[in-house]
Amino acid sequence: MTERELERKARVSQLLLDAARMLGETLEPDRVYDRFHDLLAGVVQHDGVLVSSYDESDGLIRCDYAWSDGNRLDTSVFPPLPLNREGGGMQSKVIVSGESSLFNDLAELVQRPGGTYYDVDREGKIRRLPDSGPPGSRAAMMVPVKHEGRVVGVVQIMSNSAAYSAEQLEVVDGLVGQMAAAVRNARLQKEQRRLEAAEAAARAVAGEREQAANVLDAVGEGIFLVDRGGIVRLWNRAAALVTGVSADDVRDKPVVDLFPDWRALVTRIPVVEHGAAARSATLPVGVGRRDLWLSFVAVRSADGVVYAFRDLTSERRLEEEKSDFIATISHELRTPMAAVYGAAETLLNRETTLTPEQKHELLEMVASQAARLSQITEAVLLATQLDRGTLPVEPEPVDVGELTRATVDAMRSQLPPSAEVHVEVAPRVATATGAPDRIQQVLVNLLDNAVKYGGDGRVSVRVEPANGAVRILVADSGPGISFAEQQRIFEKFYRAGPELTRATGGTGLGLYISRELVQRMGGSLDVRSVPGAGATFVVELPRA
Numbered sequence: 001m002t003e004r005e006l007e008r009k010a011r012v013s014q015l016l017l018d019a020a021r022m023l024g025e026t027l028e029p030d031r032v033y034d035r036f037h038d039l040l041a042g043v044v045q046h047d048g049v050l051v052s053s054y055d056e057s058d059g060l061i062r063c064d065y066a067w068s069d070g071n072r073l074d075t076s077v078f079p080p081l082p083l084n085r086e087g088g089g090m091q092s093k094v095i096v097s098g099e100s101s102l103f104n105d106l107a108e109l110v111q112r113p114g115g116t117y118y119d120v121d122r123e124g125k126i127r128r129l130p131d132s133g134p135p136g137s138r139a140a141m142m143v144p145v146k147h148e149g150r151v152v153g154v155v156q157i158m159s160n161s162a163a164y165s166a167e168q169l170e171v172v173d174g175l176v177g178q179m180a181a182a183v184r185n186a187r188l189q190k191e192q193r194r195l196e197a198a199e200a201a202a203r204a205v206a207g208e209r210e211q212a213a214n215v216l217d218a219v220g221e222g223i224f225l226v227d228r229g230g231i232v233r234l235w236n237r238a239a240a241l242v243t244g245v246s247a248d249d250v251r252d253k254p255v256v257d258l259f260p261d262w263r264a265l266v267t268r269i270p271v272v273e274h275g276a277a278a279r280s281a282t283l284p285v286g287v288g289r290r291d292l293w294l295s296f297v298a299v300r301s302a303d304g305v306v307y308a309f310r311d312l313t314s315e316r317r318l319e320e321e322k323s324d325f326i327a328t329i330s331h332e333l334r335t336p337m338a339a340v341y342g343a344a345e346t347l348l349n350r351e352t353t354l355t356p357e358q359k360h361e362l363l364e365m366v367a368s369q370a371a372r373l374s375q376i377t378e379a380v381l382l383a384t385q386l387d388r389g390t391l392p393v394e395p396e397p398v399d400v401g402e403l404t405r406a407t408v409d410a411m412r413s414q415l416p417p418s419a420e421v422h423v424e425v426a427p428r429v430a431t432a433t434g435a436p437d438r439i440q441q442v443l444v445n446l447l448d449n450a451v452k453y454g455g456d457g458r459v460s461v462r463v464e465p466a467n468g469a470v471r472i473l474v475a476d477s478g479p480g481i482s483f484a485e486q487q488r489i490f491e492k493f494y495r496a497g498p499e500l501t502r503a504t505g506g507t508g509l510g511l512y513i514s515r516e517l518v519q520r521m522g523g524s525l526d527v528r529s530v531p532g533a534g535a536t537f538v539v540e541l542p543r544a
């Protein structure tokens with residue numbers, strides 16, 4: 001190698017080293033092109049520079065950077081060109097061959113068929129060659145941009161006056177290599193920043209979602225979302241609490257699996273569009289294992305329909321209790337009042353024709369019906385006091401055997417002649433604790449029921465010791481009580497078996513009051529009954 005040649009090589013190496021440092025300093029792909037161009041200016045005379053990338057996936061060549069006659073051009077004016085595999089056109093030739101080339105006679109070149117040639121002026125105006133006249137440039141240098149051996153672009157450098165030498169091409173080759181590395185690096189960095197920003201945004205959205213989900217879980221109303229396909233997508237904590245169905249059991253499942261009569265329900269819940277005032281619908285709903293009264297509102301959202309509901313079951317039950325109360329009480333009061341009214345009318349209108357015995361009978365009827373009326377009012381008042389917790393029950397030691405015998409004896413005169421009450425007290429029954437008058441009241445009610453509902457009127461009463469308690473059993477041999485009704489008969493105003501109870505008067509308060517009283521004394525009241533084989537009511541009182 002000659003000395004001149006060595007010197008040149010050293011200069012080129014130094015230049016490329018500087019270039020690498022300068023190009024590596026910037027992280028914006030666009031700025032890398034600008035610096036590349038600055039470096040180029042110190043190496044070769046040129047009037048135009050074009051950097052294009054080639055995308056293997058769609059076979060198109062796109063312009064990334066363009067500069068002409070002292071101006072940077074808007075790259076969007078260059079249409080993407082399809083790669084010409086036959087090698088027509090200067091860019092295609094370089095991409096296909098992967099080799100740098102020099103063209104020192106462009107005017108002649110563009111006349112050759114098979115290629116597409118453009119000329120761009122400093123305003124960025126493109127003309128197609130050779131149709132619109134000869135090219136503005138005289139010489140061009142074409143250098144492929146490579147990545148891992150594959151051609152990913154082309155750099156084209158043009159001169160209007162000078163011709164280019166192979167030595168110049170060698171320097172530009174090196175410079176393009178540095179530029180390509182810097183652009184790739186800048187692009188990777190940019191992509192990295194984009195990914196980081198996207199991740200931060202995703203995290204922010206997830207945070208917001210989580211917060212919204214927390215709010216939804218904290219509200220007292222049940223909330224669920226049914227998407228367009230009828231699938232439950234959201235089921236908040238209140239919804240799970242009210243219905244007893246957990247989110248895991250319903251989420252991503254069809255809503256019809258959750259509410260068996262969903263198809264009928266949806267027709268009755270008005271769905272309002274976003275922003276309009278919601279209207280609610282209160283409906284009986286079977287869900288999970290519960291029968292509930294739910295008040296629904298529904299709003300359409302982008303993802304489907306959002307339903308919110310409140311549980312009105314206990315309010316409904318209260319309503320039902322109230323109307324039961326009114327129905328029972330008015331029915332119960334009507335009979336004795338009619339009797340009193342009838343007797344009073346007869347006494348007034350037929351005073352002169354009635355015998356003293358008839359008058360006495362009528363007055364007796366007035367007295368007994370008035371007593372019944374006051375019994376009913378007493379029962380209602382007592383139930384109210386028990387509800388409000390204002391009834392004092394003072395416990396004291398009680399000999400339950402003695403109290404039971406005395407109560408049954410006192411009652412005998414009032415029972416129908418057919419009634420036969422047998423009392424048995426087991427030996428060594430301990431003293432219990434309770435309020436004697438209240439125990440008596442409970443016994444009267446149980447005996448009264450046993451005679452009233454117990455069929456042939458034979459009732460047996462037994463007092464016996466129980467584990468740490470004293471037990472009173474009142475058994476009849478009547479039709480008994482169905483299993484379904486064994487708990488309900490202790491509810492306020494509840495009267496079982498209509499055909500049985502219609503004939504006999506009653507408020508449905510007796511067993512409610514009895515159980516409440518016994519519980520207030522620390523004891524319990526239950527029923528054992530096999531339908532068809534009589535009923536046994538069991539009172540247990542704590543030992544003194």
Ligand code: ADP
Nearest residue numbers: 449450453489495496506507508509510511535
């Ligand atoms: P009432 O006797 O005023 O109806 P209760 O609370 O005392 O109210 O009783 C509630 C219901 O329980 C009665 O209506 C009756 O249907 C049922 N019942 C109570 N005792 C008996 C019994 N010994 N045998 C069958 N049914 C009974």
